[in-house]
Amino acid sequence: MRVICGLILCWGLLGAVGAWAAGFDVVKASTQLEKGVYRLNAQIEYRLSAPALDALQNGVPLTIELEMEVLKHRPWLWDEKVYSLNQRYRLEYHTLSRQYLVNNLNSGERRGFPTRSGALQFMGEVSNFPLLDQGLLTPGEQYDGGLRVRLDIEALPAPLRLMAYFSDDWRLVSEWYIWPL
């Protein structure tokens, strides 16, 4: 408990100093074509806000969602969304083993990390994620990939949800990161 409190205090101090601002960022993202499949490599930085960390330490699981899109260029019109895919992670603290568990909700795979930064780093490194089969795209057209990360407020416990909708601390969402496919 003391350790947790200490950690919270530490994070709180950091937040107060202002060297650290809560938010998610897609640092970089790119795709490479490998055997006819576009594979996504991305680096994401998660900076959880103090209330979110507080909730995490108190056994509230946080659901983080990676939203991936493929957009087709259209002259004169807005880009058409041809494909979208969501990858969801659930991050929770396992008190008994004092470790952070990352649950890949798409595959059901679980990983334990002794530190939170380890867990966040694990979630932040997307490598060779199969995004899209090349056959689904029309040759000759120009496509963009888009990536965004956000905290899923709807997955929070109901009492917390209303507050989360109206609080900046809980509105953790990155800008869309767009790159040519």
Next chain:
Amino acid sequence: MAALIHRFARGQSLLLTMLLLGLLLVILVLMGRATTNSTKFSQMYSWLLLVCTIGLGALAILILYNLVELVRRYRRQVPGTRLTLRLSGIFAVLAIVPVALVYGFSLHFLQRGIDSWFDVQVDRGLEDALELSRTALDLRMREVLKQTLKISDNIAESDSDQISRRLDDLLDLSDASELTLFGWGGQIIATAAVDPSLVLPPPPPPDTVVLQVRQGHNYVGLEPIHDAGFHIRVVVEVPASGGNEERLLQALFPVTDRLSLLADAVQAAFDSYRELIFLRAPLKASFTLTLSLALLLAVLAAFWAAFYTARRMVQPLRELAEGTEAVAAGQFGRQLTRASSDELGFLVESFNQMTRNLAQARDEAQRSQEQVEGQRAYLETVLARLSSGVVTIDQAGRLQTCNAAASQILGVDLQAFIGIESRQIAVAHPVLEDLIEVIGPQLTLTGDWRQEIAWFSGNGRRILMCRGSSLPDAVGLRGGHVIVFDDITHLMQAERNAAWAEVARRLAHEIKNPLTPIQLAAERIRHKYLKQLDEEQGKILDRGTHTIIQQVQAMKDMVDAFNEYARPPRLQLAPLELNEFVTEVLYLYRDYPAGVEIKLDLTREPLQINADKGRLRQLLHNLVKNAIEAIRDGHGSTLWIKTRREHVTGADCAELIVRDDGPGFPSNILASAFEPYVTTKPKGTGLGLAIVKKIVEEHGGWIQLEAPVEGGARIVIRLPFHHEDVASSAAPAVPAVLANTE
């Protein structure tokens, strides 16, 4: 659809509002369950909240609309709104007070209740339990580490070709579920698993673990299994010996079922407790929110119900009020719908019965009034068609009714004097004074009376035949008298004319016969004895016989004239242009002895009439002669003769006006100037104007003698126009209107 929305807005659609209220209630119940972490509804929480807010907003708008509408109607003083407003207020207060009370207490208990969930002892107990679980796990981990170290020692000396079998043996001896030997590079050297069906290669230890082991620290860790549960991973270094390099031994041990279960239970309890503590404030907020929404729903529902009930209760009253107003305004056709079977319904039924009775009574009254009106109109029509004048006078002497003929005969519009006393009528029209004076005494008598009255009207002397009768003082009649009178002037005139004609014929016959012998005898005496007598006697004889002859001749002329007057008409009618005719006749007078000037004023319009030329000439001669004689007698100088076309009520006629500036007619003979032997001249026969009138009447014309204010006399003659179609008939009649205006 629009009508439905309007009905809904007016709060008239009970079913729809009930549905809305029911829906909101269900949503609130679901929200309550979602807050207490029921995962099924938890997913929908946000949506439920949104729908609930929208629903409540709609309800609030509905109520606000109703309230505004009610206040607006109250300001306009629509009947029933005062009561509706008051009832709504009472109901709303009655509903809100208990709801607010319950809300206050609930809120209080909610705060206290949630706080009482958390207890320091429970907190500590759970932490201890968690610690105990950890300790138990630690013991287990220490034990499995020992086992792993033993295995490690055991395989350190084994040959690399036997190592696989050796691992299988050691696996059987230990609790491990899987044993794997890795090279430093991470490559699998050998592996043994309890469940050989596992196809997947065992997961290599993470780099951090490898690093830790390299530094000489063995690794024991509790790690999550792929989908559920935990296993204990132990990684130790296998020392190098006998040509073997240093290797890593990874052993995976299952956590024993019993321990696993207990540890999971403790973990779950601890987690949910921690979460609950953490969520205490939001949970309270959520409960308060749900409770507040429930309160709002209850209050709004109460408001709506208050409006609805009040309106329903007041509706029949309002209809009654409107119905009463309608009855007061005289509309009895209104029937109210009986909505309920209570006292109000009875009242409505009574009202309907009353209006029905009223309507029936009114219809009957109307019917009888129509009958009376019909009778009255009938009588009036009959009276109006009568040529006799009919007048009723009440006991106070006031004029009650009169018909058109009465006004016409008297030459006074009597309709304007209805309800006015006869004396006042006499003041307004002095010509009636004599008449009223004569009739007055008769009205004091009861029973019928009859009197012939000679009356001097504005148009001369009239003879009225009056019959009167007193009226009974019965229902609908207020007594008084009815007077019926006829103008018999013309009748009398005709009788007199007939008498004169008879006298004339007799005279002509009886007098003219002896005249000729008298004349002859006188001439013979003169002829025979004039020569025998001396001068003086002869002179006497001459004068005497001369006088006889002259007087006999005069007598003959008089008898001829009289005969002429009495002679029945033998007209030879032919079309005639009046202007030409007048000019031709007056040509004879162009050299008439000086002192009289004849002025002609003839219209340029041709005036075609149908006339006997000889008779008409006589008429003109008579008129001109009369006028000239009058002018000479009265020191006048001018005779005007004028013709014009005149349009008198529907018919055209030719008008001939002869005017002179002589002495005129005295007023006493003005009315009887056309009668025979009425004359102002010492030498006149008194037949001149009588013959004129006769000729005019023979031609179907109309004649009037007037005394103009500037003096002299004026005679107006109107003769009907000649029409091709009536030319064959004997004498065209004077238009009835002309005859009447005489």
